[in-house]
Amino acid sequence: MSLRFTKDHEWIKVDGKIGTVGITQYAQAQLGDIVFVEVPAAGRALKAGGEAAVVESVKAASEVYTPVSGTVKEGNANLPDAPQTVNEDPQGAGWFFKVELSDPGELDGLMDQAAYDKYIAELSA
Amino acid sequence: MRYLPLSEANRRDMLAQIGVASVDELFRDLPKKALAAAQFDLPRTMSEIEVERALGVMAAKNMNCATSAAFLGCGNYRHHTPASADYLIQRGEFLTAYTPYQPEISQGTLQAIFEFQTQVALITGMEIANASMYDGATACAEAVAMACRVTKRSHALVSGRVHPHYHDVAKTQMKFLDVNVECLAPDPYGVEDLIGRVSPDLACVVVQTPGFFGQLSDYTALGEACHKAGVLLVACVTEPVSLGLVKSPGAMGADIVVGEGQSLAGPMTFGGPGVGLFATREKFLRQMPGRLCGETTDEDGRRGWVLTLSTREQHIRREKATSNICTNSGLIALAFSVHMTLLGEAGFTRLAELNHATACDLADKLEGVKGVKLLPSAFFNEFTLALPKPAAGVVEALAKKGVLGGVPVSRFYPTYPELANLLVVCATETNSAEDQVKLVKALNEVLS
Amino acid sequence: MTLPTTASGHKGLQLEQGLIFEQDTPGMTAVDLPSLPTSKQRLGDMNRNGPIGLPGLSEPEVVRHYTRLSQKNYSIDSGFYPLGSCTMKHNPRLNEKMARLPGFAEIHPFQPVSTAQGAMELIDTCARWLTELTGMAAVAMSPAAGAHGEFCGLMCIHAAHDANGQSQRKVIIVPESAHGTNPATAALCGYTVESIPANAEGRVDIADLRAKLKEHGDTVAAVMITNPNTCGLFERECIEIADAVHAAGAYFYMDGANFNAIVGRLRIADLGVDAMHINLHKTFSTPHGGGGPGAGPTVLSAKLAPFAPVPMVVKAGEGYVSEEHAGYGTAKQALGRMKGYHGQFGVFVRALSYMMSMGVDGLKQASGDAVLNANYLMARLSAELTPAFAGPCMHECVFDDRFLKGTGVTTLDIAKALIDEGFHPPTMYFPLVVHGALLIEPTETESKQALDQFVTSLLSLARKAKEGRAAEFQAAPQLSPRRRLDETKAARRPILRWTPSATDGAKQAAE
CATH class of the missing domain: 3.40.640.10 (Type I PLP-dependent aspartate aminotransferase-like (Major domain))
Structure with a gap:
């Protein structure tokens, strides 16, 4: 399935019961050079909208919220040692964590690409 | 007024430029009611010589340790400060600079902090240290808070051989958080069983080395017991000169070392300002409080220093910060660092040896005083004596003879009558043989 | 004019200085101490084993080290330090x-x-x-x-x-x-x-x-x-x-x-x-x-x-x-x-x-002069800069970055260019509620002449920005002991203390 987005600039891509979550191109550009990433450990229970990960640039720190509820399957183990991956490829290799969805219905409340593009266009205006 | 450069002519010109008739107009947003009510019963401006006289009179009312035989410790120590150290910290470029937020024009302060961080890490036997906290007691409270963050537990156990002010400050600081700071009873005889109390519900065990009552204890086994239970060992050092001679907390397995740097930084100044030392293991870096200086390069590739990892701090993380600390103790940290640099490895070791030898010499002499018993079997430069009568009165009587003979334990523990006869005595390189003879003679007279 | 490169790395009175750990003469100390009164020890088994790793320097080396470091600092003694919210006033030696x-x-x-x-x-x-x-x-x-x-x-x-x-x-x-x-x-x-x-x-x-x-x-x-x-x-x-x-x-x-x-x-x-x-x-x-x-x-x-x-x-x-x-x-x-x-x-x-020196009368004069100085700066700087709020202000004035719109120059660039002008930059990007804030607090201990010099510099920078000379700002500062430092590098791979290997690495990098 295609990407879904939150107003906090997270994206999620779902494959079967597993969703992969990261921050958007727009979010990484706003943060600037990312220097630190903390990803959740496998097995952690997440609730939609709750804090799941941390991302920091030199002058800003931000929480990454999970778009959906579920159980963490895997945090991206490469990020803590190579946080710049989030700048370089935010919607690919810079993913934060994979989560097993407990309520796929939550996806309906998220934006699709067109809606998100419109949303950030309004923010930048 | 000598500190105000504007002349009346300047003020008139500036008001005209602003377009108002008077300075009072600039204060028009202040409530009239409050302006009208303002009355101050305070003196008017004084010349430099008048201030010197008035404060000189106040200062002269104190008995000072430089001109009397003084043997006072308990977390605050009189050591000799090399003349160049006090000169260097009074250079205006250090003294009157702000926190180095603009690194291009603050490399001096930043490099000095980087060197300070390294020195603190080296002497405590730890991997990293921060740019300083307010003092040892608040650093200890921050260590307890950090241990709670690291372990996600909320129970701290504090040894009865830790400085009572460190207890009290940790307890006060955690007062309104759900953290139980359990302080054990004062332990001048070294009988408490810390290992037996280690349990997996503890965030940390806090100890002090050398102990508040002077005794030296090896906490290596305690550290091992703590680590088996996932508990952090926090070690306080109130006399960092000891680290020149004594096994470091890092070598005992401490996870966080906090301390008071005053003893190496400069005069006692009635206990403040001091400088809080804070060192830990690299793996806990993100949970550390306070400023950190790190190495980097500038646009031309030259080595330089910046404040770094500031997303832990209040000005960025706000309510999620690791601490609310902002101003720290920069200048006192510089004084500490300059003195350490002057000493070097050889001088630091020698200073520690001299302190210990002086204290051993004094202990020998005091053990000869009738009715006096020395408590600790092993100590660095201070020790506790059991006197045949209450120590508070003895100290007052000694003071009348021009001797500041120690600190009565009852000053800290007034509700423990069984400790009333205990006196903590300290000797440093500043105590001459004549001073020691004076103390022994006076004590003999007071006790007879 | 391009500056010559020197073999030493020094530039006239700007003297480079390595870490104390790089000046180690083993066994050296700058502190002489009297001899020990006794050779007895009562340490139990608590002796330190092994060296600490502190460097040894002589007194002249230490004095020179910290003197040179001090010369890399800006300070209120040496210049105008208009850091908003920080009240950098004169510190009397009395x-x-x-x-x-x-x-x-x-x-x-x-x-x-x-x-x-x-x-x-x-x-x-x-x-x-x-x-x-x-x-x-x-x-x-x-x-x-x-x-x-x-x-x-x-x-x-x-x-x-x-x-x-x-x-x-x-x-x-x-x-x-x-x-x-x-x-x-x-x-x-x-x-x-x-x-x-x-x-x-x-x-x-x-x-x-x-x-x-x-x-x-x-x-x-x-x-x-x-x-x-x-x-x-x-x-x-x-x-x-x-x-x-x-x-x-x-x-x-x-x-x-x-x-x-x-x-x-x-x-x-x-x-x-x-x-x-x-x-x-x-x-x-x-x-x-x-x-x-x-x-x-x-x-x-x-x-x-x-x-x-x-x-x-x-x-x-x-x-x-x-x-x-x-x-x-x-x-x-x-x-x-x-x-x-x-x-x-x-x-x-x-x-x-x-x-006691100021007295209650002097303190009142001081708050008056502090507010007068801030309003004077606000009035004069408004010629080119955009004040965030209408005055009168109190002891500090805040400008936003509307005056930089479309110039390609940021508040940070202005701050760094002020360093080349010989001033400590004001507080930047605070308060958070003001976009691109420059928060300027002169205090009462600055003369009108000092304020006027600052105004001249800041107005000239604002004009330069508006003239489309953004590139000059991005290179600033060029005249300070260090140019812009790489904070990203410092945070991604923190080096928070000297270690022998880290220094070797730095030496190699320098060669």
């Missing part, structure tokens, strides 16, 4: 001289109180100045700095609510423009923070505040407001704010970081304040020392005074006693101890030396 009197420097916190009556008198006199200048009932002297004073004030408020059976009060209301320490301190008290926005005038909107108070009802513990606020403006409706806060059963905490603007003109007690910390290292001229130490005595209303932390100096007959234990005597309800010993005594000496 204060230093007084703090070094043996009767103050060479006294021990635990010598008998009977032998330290002068120290007690000094603390009491300093306390009297602070309560008189604020009109408040009491002052807790021990907090070590501003944030520590905030902590003291909020803890007193917490203790007072608890004593009144109001423990459900857990919310602190703070304006968005507040210093970061305010929310951080609230969290240390177990409180949650609710923020209120600033209105278009840069002030607290009392209607918003009333709504917030109503919304949170009897869970509001206190409202914390900086006044003058971080936009450099006086909260005109301060008394109404205090009344609303009190009517809601909460306390009014005023952040005293900006007390320098109003000292000697009004007493904060007359504004309805319950607690305020005073940064002695700002308003009362004690040196910042490259980051500290400061002192943050906290003045308290009669309702909060019983909860003040120990120690406290208490007048007893002709002399003084020191109340050092919570739960006893005058400290019966004290919330505990916040700091070791008697607080930042050495800072009290310096602050008192300053207050």
